[in-house]
Amino acid sequence: MKGSGSASKLPEAVISEDEFNRLEVIPDYCKDCGICIAFCPTHILESRGGTVIVTDIAGCTGCGQCELRCPDFAITVTAKKRRTKKVKKQV
Numbered sequence: 001m002k003g004s005g006s007a008s009k010l011p012e013a014v015i016s017e018d019e020f021n022r023l024e025v026i027p028d029y030c031k032d033c034g035i036c037i038a039f040c041p042t043h044i045l046e047s048r049g050g051t052v053i054v055t056d057i058a059g060c061t062g063c064g065q066c067e068l069r070c071p072d073f074a075i076t077v078t079a080k081k082r083r084t085k086k087v088k089k090q091v
């Protein structure tokens, strides 16, 4: 048997996805600093309950800015397929 005590549990990710993009947010890692929200060009990220949520995955361009700017590795973007239709910038 390996080690003792209980096995360490990985923090759970909240997943938002459509056929084009997949976003994973790990609330346990998120400190709700708002950096990703500020950098998202289509404004689809929002602070809620001490973490970040994706309000509209259909607005995600898969640009990766949120992942790149997050200092805590709390958000991961996987661009699955390129959108052919332009995503409208939300206000």
Ligand code: SF4
Residues within 6 Å of the ligand: 023, 039, 040, 041, 042, 043, 044, 045, 059, 060, 061, 062, 063, 064, 065, 066, 067, 077
């Ligand atoms: S990948 Fe780009 S468009 Fe999608 S949530 Fe992150 S910053 Fe916004």
Ligand code: SF4
Residues within 6 Å of the ligand: 029, 030, 031, 032, 033, 034, 035, 036, 037, 051, 052, 069, 070, 071, 072, 073, 074, 075
């Ligand atoms: S940048 Fe990272 S830590 Fe800051 S709000 Fe976004 S996901 Fe959370």
